[in-house]
Amino acid sequence: MGRRQSFLDLSYALVIGGIALFAVLIIVSPVIIALMTSFTKGLSLKFPPTGFSFGWYEQLFDATKSRQIHRAAENSLQVAAMSTLIGVVLATLAALGLARNRYRSARIADNLFMSPLVLPGIAFGLAALVYFSTLGFRPSLNLMIAGHLMVTMPFILRTTTASLSQLDPALLDSSQSLGASWFYTLRRVTLPLIFPGIAAGAFLAFMASIDNVPVSLFLSxxxxxxxxxxxxxxxxxxxxxxxxxxxxxxxxxxxxLMLIMEWTVGLTRRMRD
Amino acid sequence: MTSAVIAAPLPDEPRRLRLAEWQLALPLMLAFAALFLAPLLLLIATSFFNDDKITEPGFASWLKFFGDPFSYKIILDTLLLGLKTVCATVVIGYPLALVYMDLAPRLQKVLLFVIIMPMLLSVVVRTFAWIVVLGREGVVNQGLLWLGVISEPLKLLQTELGLVISLTQIEMPLMLLPLISVMSRLDPNLRDASAALGASRWRTLFTVIVPLSMPGLVAGCLLVFASSTTAFISQTVIGGVRLIYLPLVIWQQSLVVYHWPLAAVASLSLVVSVLTVIAALSYLGRRSSRHLQG
Known part of the structure; x- marks a missing residue:
């Protein structure tokens, strides 16, 4: 019996541990391989790379040869920054309004605001294209900001709502009973306490915007x-x-970026919880 | 207790406050209605037009799309691609989440960083990485050639196998995060109790840990499924032009052929079929967790 047990436990350790190691390998190795290949001397993506050089990086940073790439990068940064900024304002306000509201309608609104996360992005991308062209708009960065706003705002709403729900209501009550106005309480108690949640959400939204394909595909x-x-x-x-x-x-x-976010707001812990 | 005592002298305050608080959500509600709901409603309306100029209302686009047997094959292939990716991420990701539970806090932090890092990396970069790995001169082929397992490079790009392998890595963080989130809240005493009562680790896994981690598993499956069925870039770049999934059809109909009603029908089919599978999955997940509590 005991032998059988230890054999079973050994097989558990081998199988589960083996697959887990394989999983880490699968997650990490493509990234490292792509990174190594970028320093190749050759003209193809052969692995192992033939020789070491910064040649491709030099081409990339050459202002005339890679002008279109540079402009695309600028567009990406601009769209991500603007949509995150607007998203932070709208989502933080909404979270403040809805997080403590126990009415059914508030829960429905919250779920509705989260729906862009599960709706196939390519369907919304097409919908946005049809909508904006029907209204007579030409493709522009502003349209892209509006589209990105919808698909990245849920990240901010989620982390901000989570930090608000962890906020001790006694703090707000005591601030008010000590005579502080609603706005003063918001500014001096609530916002400083939920700031890490907002920052983590803003970071995720920014990255999601930089990464977005379905919306940009149709609006650019x-x-x-x-x-x-x-x-x-x-x-x-x-x-x-x-x-x-x-x-x-x-x-x-x-x-x-991830190291910075880890040190400042504890990003990984926030994403796990 | 203390908060109740302090709040007592101000009976009218909370009611007035809640009304004001609720209104803070108004700007987002307006933006959401104008920029998200309205476009989707217009998309539905567009699908009920017959011609690419969107002048003649009718059901022709729906009839055309669903009169073609090929459309069913594409829908089925898209859903199957999602299911295959879900299965692969569960089989490979679940053991990693189990190992995460047993690690020391310091190593947990490192592992979490390793899991989240690729998630913050552009999907295009991750897709590109798999081109390097699976290509004719890529790591897998070079390695197998060197080992003498094969004499000719295998064709891995532009096959469904290659696409599922790549999507498994690309979508893996979406599976792992909810899993780890649920598992790290499990009471470690449960495992110890199960072991003390003589259960092997396998038995503890299947009778204790898997049922308790069901909500995380279901959430992970939903996210991976939704993301892999709409992963346009990975599907077109790794899958190539011969593997056809719904996102490619939507793109072709809208930006190459310019037949928006047909593109609208194709995207609504994608939305409905994906949301149906998601609803079914989350129903099963809720039932299994209710069964557990009941």
Whole structure:
């Protein structure tokens, strides 16, 4: 009996541990391999890379050769910054209004605001294109900001609502009973306490906007395309190894950003809870 | 207790306050109605037009799409792609979540970082990484050639197998986060009690941990399914042009052929079929967790 048990436990450790190791390998290795390939000397994506050089990065940072990539990157940053900024204002206000409301309608509104996360993005992208063209708008960055706002705002709403629900109501009650106005309580008690939640949500929304394909695909044209759309074009036609260099830059940026967010607002803990 | 005592002298305050508070959600409600609900309603309306100029109302676009047997195959293929990806992420991701539970807090932090990091990386970058891995001169082919397992490079890109492998990694964080979130709240005493009562770790896994982690598992499955069925870039770049899924049809009909009513029908089919599977999955998940509590 005891032997059988220890054999079973051993098999558990081997199988579960083995698959888990494989999972980590699958998660991490493509990123590392793509990063290594971006430093290749050669003209193709052969692995192992032939020789080491910064050649593709030099091409990427060359202002004239890669002008379109630079403009796409600027568009991406601008759209992400604006949609996050508007999203923070709208979603924080909504969270303040709805988080403590126990009426059924408030729960329904909350679920409705979260629906862009499950609705297939490509359907909303097409819907936005049809809608804005019917209203007579030409593709522009402002339309893209409006579209991105809808699909990234749920991230901010979610983290902000979560931090509000962890807020001790006694703090707000005591602030009010000590004579503070509603706005003063908001400014001096509520906002400082939920700030990490807002910041984590804003970060996720910003990254989701930078990464967004379905909305940008439909609302952009050659002048207003974003980085993912431009990269998709580069991968679809002739496989341009500059894609590897762009990927390398994005990998580095995501890594640094994530370290910063981890130190300042404890991002990983917030995403787990 | 204390808060009740302090709040008592102000009986009218909370009621007035709640009304004002509720109104804070108004700006988002207006934006949401104008920029999200209205476009979707217009999309539904557009699908009931017959021609690409959107002048003649009718059911022709619906009849055309659903009169073509090929459309059913595409819908089925899209849903199957999502289900295959869900299965692969469960089989590979669940053990990792189990191991996460047993790790020391410091290592947990590192593992969580490793899981979330690729999630913040652009999907396009992750898709590109798999082109490098699966290509003719990629890591897998070079490795297998070197080992002598194969003599000719395998064709992995533009196959469904390659696409499912790539989507498994691309969507993995969406499975792991809800799983880990639920599992880290499980009472460790339950596992110890199960072991003390003589259950093997396998038995503890299937009779204690899996049922209790069901909400996280269902949430993960929903997210992975929704995301992989609409993953346009991965589907077109890794799947190529011969593997046709609904997002490609929507893109072609709207931005290549410019037949918006047909594109609207295709996207509504995607929405309805994906949401149906999601509703079924979450119904099953709720039933299993109610069964557990009852």
């Amino acid at each position: 044209n050659a002048r207003t395309d974003t980085l993912p759309i431009r990269m998709w074009g580069m991968m679809e036609s002739t496989l341009d190894v500059r894609v590897a260099a762009v990927s390398g830059v994005l990998i580095g940026a995501a890594f640094i």
